Amino acid sequence: MTLAAIYAILVGVAMIAQWSLSYATRKIPELRTEPIRIRFHIAGEAATALSLVAAGIGLLSSQGWGCTLYLVAMGMLFYTAMVSPGYFAQQGKWQWTVVFAVLIALGIVGVLTVA
Numbered sequence: 001m002t003l004a005a006i007y008a009i010l011v012g013v014a015m016i017a018q019w020s021l022s023y024a025t026r027k028i029p030e031l032r033t034e035p036i037r038i039r040f041h042i043a044g045e046a047a048t049a050l051s052l053v054a055a056g057i058g059l060l061s062s063q064g065w066g067c068t069l070y071l072v073a074m075g076m077l078f079y080t081a082m083v084s085p086g087y088f089a090q091q092g093k094w095q096w097t098v099v100f101a102v103l104i105a106l107g108i109v110g111v112l113t114v115a
Contacts, residue, residue, distance in 0.1 A: 004110035005059035008070060011077065011103065012052030015045055048076040059114070067114055074111050078104060 019042060022028050030038035051073035058066025081100045088096035 001059055001114055004070065004114050005056040005066075007056075007106060007110050008052040008059070008073060009056035011107075012049040012056065012073075015049035015052070019045060019049075044076075045080055048073065048080055051076055070114055071111065074107050077107055081107070 028038060028042075051069065055066060055070035055073040057063075058069055060066075081103045085097040085100045088094070
């Protein structure tokens with residue numbers, strides 16, 4: 001369970017860092033072209049990231065709610081990791097589809113170790 005918890009925390013922190021960096025460097029053109037849609041998308045990803053971090057902490061500290069929150073957070077991650085690659089594939093950035101596939105595969109392993 002420790003590896004699953006660390007995975008959740010690392011992925012959650014990475015998601016927050018990625019969006020923060022993209023925002024700080026003005027690399028989210030959709031804020032101009034599709035501001036409502038992208039804000040909802042970012043909110044969903046932020047909720048996923050925060051849930052992952054909280055779940056990882058809950059697992060590491062053996063909280064009763066840690067396992068349940070972990071499974072919910074992983075479901076959130078699976079959704080975003082299945083939807084997000086389309087954005088990159090549309091731009092011809094196929095390497096990102098591999099990254100998301102790895103995230104899903106590692107996530108499945110984590111779920112199997114916790115469930």
